[in-house]
Structures are given as structure tokens and as C-alpha cells.
Amino acid sequence: MTSTDPPAGVASELDDALPEADWPTHEVANSQDDPFLFELIEYLAAIRDIEREVTAAIINAIPEDAKPHGLDCRVKDWESLHRKAKAIVLKYPYDFERIDNDRDLVRTVLTRIEDILRYSVLSAPHAAMPQVASAFIRKARDLKMRVTEIQNSYHSANRYKGLHAILSLAEKFQMRLSCEVQFHSSESIAASKETHTDYEKFRTSKDTRIRQSLHDRIAARYAELDDVVIHGQGFPIEVTKRSYPRPK
Numbered sequence: 001m002t003s004t005d006p007p008a009g010v011a012s013e014l015d016d017a018l019p020e021a022d023w024p025t026h027e028v029a030n031s032q033d034d035p036f037l038f039e040l041i042e043y044l045a046a047i048r049d050i051e052r053e054v055t056a057a058i059i060n061a062i063p064e065d066a067k068p069h070g071l072d073c074r075v076k077d078w079e080s081l082h083r084k085a086k087a088i089v090l091k092y093p094y095d096f097e098r099i100d101n102d103r104d105l106v107r108t109v110l111t112r113i114e115d116i117l118r119y120s121v122l123s124a125p126h127a128a129m130p131q132v133a134s135a136f137i138r139k140a141r142d143l144k145m146r147v148t149e150i151q152n153s154y155h156s157a158n159r160y161k162g163l164h165a166i167l168s169l170a171e172k173f174q175m176r177l178s179c180e181v182q183f184h185s186s187e188s189i190a191a192s193k194e195t196h197t198d199y200e201k202f203r204t205s206k207d208t209r210i211r212q213s214l215h216d217r218i219a220a221r222y223a224e225l226d227d228v229v230i231h232g233q234g235f236p237i238e239v240t241k242r243s244y245p246r247p248k
Contacts, residue, residue, distance in 0.1 A: 018055065021075035023048050029078065039106035040082055047116060050173050051075065057172065058119045058181065061139040066132045069122040069184060076116045085109045107176070114166045117179035126185035126226060130233040133163055133183040137236060140165075140181075144172040150235055151242045154227045159202075159215050159244040161222045162188065163230075187225055195221050211247040219246075 023044060024030075030037045051074075059068055088109050089096060099105045110116065123132035137147050149166040163183040170176055184192075195218045202214040230239050 018052070018074075019072045021048075021051070022078065023075070024078040035102040036086070036106060037082060039102045040078070040085060040110070042103075043106060043110055044078060044081075044116075046175065047075075047177065050169075050175060051117065054117055054169060054173060054179065055119075057143050057145060058140075058179070061136050061143055061145070062121055063132055063135040063139070065128070066121050066123045066136070069120040069189065071119070074117060074119055076113075076118065081110075081113065081116060084113060088112060111176050111178075114178040115180040116177065117169075118182065119179065120182045120184050122184050122186070122189070124185060126187045127228065129163055129183050129185055129188075129228050130230050133165065134233045134235055136181065136183075137165055138234075140167055141236065145169060146171060147237060148178065150237060150239045152228075152230050152239050153242040153244065154225075154230075155241065155243060156223075156227075157219055157246075158222060159219045159246075160199075161191075161225055161227075163228065164242075191221050191225055208247055215244075215246050 024041050026038065026041055029041060055071070055074060062068060085106065089105070096105055096108065099108060121132060121136055123129045133150075137150070141147065146168045147165055148168050151162075151164040151166070154161045154163065165181045165183070167179050167181060168177075169179060198214050198218050202211055202218065205211050205214070
């Protein structure tokens, strides 16, 4: 074992501790023999083969003063993934017009979705979140997981506030796949839980006035969170400012 490998016992311990993710099967999920969904299920099966190793590496990168959170939600719901992948094809048809088979189409689309595997790291206190994120990213780089983007949405009037990192898993796991790591505190987790119902209504509503009202209500709850200091934390790449504007 090299110095960048996860501890030998981590993967086996995870086998006992982690709840099984909801991996779709062709028989249950694709009774209509949809070729696009068939290839999506095949791709998820390939991710399933490496998921425990990915999870072990993510946990190994978490600094001692933080802990993983919500590991039961570490794999994106396959139905949500299917809807998102289809929506990308419909929104950007010209990006895929030269692809003539479903296998390549699905795999190309899914490389654009960065949260098929997603993890949360919980820090305490809330103000320590950037330091925890910086320490995690440095360790993840040592483990050959390359950070491609750091997103900060702790800005005034945002509908959502969060600190996220996108990691490429290509070098370590030989698969064109990224994962998302969110950095949270008990305060931000509480805000997320308390606004979840409103967010689902916001996401599905087609009425602009209803969406504006829900946006304002969610933003008011997130406004209770203190902004975090990003500057000077030693992030290896520039932090991207992410905004969630009010619907017009």
C-alpha cells in the first residue's frame, strides 16, 4: 500500500456500515425497453463496481475535525438522473447531433452530470467550513482525485448557500466520471432540511409568481446563515462565485 492509498480496512468496514444504494435493474426500471434508459442503467452498473472504492477514498480525505454526512444519499436517484440526462439532450440537441448510437450518447451526456456520486462533509463550527474544505481538497489531490471546480454560493440574497467541490475521478479510477463534495455545518444542514419542501415546489412549478414567492422564502431562511470567508484559505484553484437569481 502506498502513502496515497486508503487505509486497508476502510473498504471492508464500509461494506458493513454503508446502506446499499438504489441501483436500478433492467427488469424493474426499464420494462418498456427504452434504449436510452438501457444504456444509462449499464453505465450505473459500471459506477457501482467502483463506488465503494470511491467512497472509501472520499472518507479518507476528510480531515480529523470533520465527518461524512448523509452517506445513504451518496448516489443520485436513478429516476432523477434519467430526467436530467434527457433534459440535457433536449436543451442542447446540436451538441449531440453527430452521435449516432445510444451508448455513446448516454455516456457523453452523463459526463456532464457532476453529482451522480455526491458526498457531504460536516464541519463544526460553521465558520470552519472553508478550512475543512481546503484541507479535504489537498488530501483528495494526494489521493489522485483532481479538483476541477470549487463553487461558493455564500452571497447575499442567494436562494441557496453552499460550498461545493467537483472532483475528477478519471486518474484514480480510470473512468470518465466526476463527483460532487458539499461542505456543510449543522446550521446549513438545518437550513437545507427546512427549505426542502419549498425547493421541490420551486423546482416543479411553472408559475413565475409562485416561484418568486418560494425563492424569497427560501432565501430568507438561508440569509440566517453567516457567510464564510473564502479568501486566504489556500484553495488550489480559483473559487467560482455561484448565484441563484430570483425568477423573472
